[in-house]
Amino acid sequence: MADSDTGAMDRENLRNDAEPTIRRPSDRDLAGVLHEVSNALTVVLGWIDRARGEIDSMPTVEDALTVAASRARHARQIVRRAIGADVPDDAPASVASILAEAAKGCEPEAKRGGVELRTSLDPALEAAHLPGTSTILQILTNLLLNAVAVSPARGSVLLDASLDGPDDVVFGVTDEGPGVPVERRANLLDAGVTTRAGGAGIGLRYAAALARESGGMLSLVRAEPSARFELRWPRRPSSPPTPPRSSRKPAMVFAGKRFLVVEDDDAVFDLLEAALTSRGATVVHARTRAELAVALKSGGVDAALCDLSPFGADVLGALGEIRETNPGARIVLISGNVSDLPGLPASFRATAVRKPFEIGEIVAALTA
Structure with missing residues (x-):
């Protein structure tokens, strides 16, 4: 083989070695990304809702927040379709x-x-x-x-x-x-x-x-x-949409209530804490299974909002501990995979809110 041919092959091999291997994302990779996007949208929507509640006479800012909230909701629907969650039809x-x-x-x-x-x-x-x-x-x-x-x-x-x-x-x-x-x-x-x-x-x-x-x-x-x-x-015959509900400051519907929030994403917890305390509740936080045991010893709760990921493989055991120490508490599961929880007995009386959620869904689950 000629030297020039050998040199060309060596250069091609070096080029191939230097080029990074492009890995196509697997279904698991995409599912993980969508889960994180779901959390991000949940936080965005929640803080937009709270910000709008604090605005009294700033129409330009409120207009911007309205657009941002609308687009975040559309993004949330895209994610929900991708992760297989039910997506209600849009109002015309x-x-x-x-x-x-x-x-x-x-x-x-x-x-x-x-x-x-x-x-x-x-x-x-x-x-x-x-x-x-x-x-x-x-x-x-x-x-x-x-x-x-x-x-x-x-x-x-x-x-x-x-x-x-x-x-x-x-x-x-x-x-x-x-x-x-x-x-x-x-x-x-x-x-x-x-x-x-x-x-x-x-x-x-x-x-x-x-x-x-x-x-x-x-x-x-x-x-x-x-x-x-x-x-x-x-174009199909349709009626105009119903007017949107007011997003002004919330009523103190949880005054005197004590809620446990089990959530390992600090941004999601901050959102829930702000939403619940602004409605009169006291909030106890647990990030891990170990912190859950400490939180339960600190006193009874009226409701527990639980992301499933902090429980690891012991989801049923953790929920059982919550129910045993707080027999009358309402349990609300907040996760992207609430449908994949086999073996949960009806006695738990648990309500499921799938991420990404809006604060209105959480409030509805706690007051139903």
Whole structure:
């Protein structure tokens, strides 16, 4: 073999040795990530709720918190679908509010890029409402962020909605970018192809699949000189959503109550402690199985909120200890896997709240 061939092979081997091995995440890896995202969303939603309760006359801040809370709830639904939890149907929302929320959510990113976000609503849709709000927003957010990323500074992105026949609403996102190259158009929505620098090519493919699963359709209708994507969504007769409940300061519904919280995530505990004490309760904390024994010796409790992970393999034993020392206490299980707890006798009278949760769910479980 020639020296030049040997040198080339050596260089190739060195290159292969130097390149890190890319490991695809396993189902267990993804499940773990989703669990952590669930916890993070729980904390975000809880502190947003508390912050809004402290605002009296700061409409700009409250408006920002409203958008943040709405998007966190949509993210929570995405996670719940991924981990197999039941996800209740969205209340129907007006097409106008969907346009406004989609644009509002992407406004900070657009401002950072110097891009103007514009919206346009077909007058025929001014009173129209659609189901599937969180899914529509998820897809539109993907399209808008892509459009902002490829549009130049001082450019604009248009989000519009129009009625197409009696049954369909068409949402459109038009950018001022360079368009989609010819070689990418055929499989843009079916494979891992990206329209922007640094993109992974996952968002558009996933958005298209999500649209199909929901009875809609995502398509590229113009590729250049700028790109336009359209989301076709079925219009079904629906009633306007009920007005949201007030998020102002909570009533002292737990005055005089003593609650035990078993939780090894300090951020989640801080949220629960703030929510429960603001409603009048006294809170005892246990991070581990050993701390649980100490907490139970400190006095009786009216209820125990228990994440399952601190108990390790002795979940039933730990819950049995709580029930034995506090026969009348309400037990609320807060975990991502409350359905995977075989052998729990009915005598425990336990209620399950699956992560990610909102404080309203915890309050409901404690007052039901």
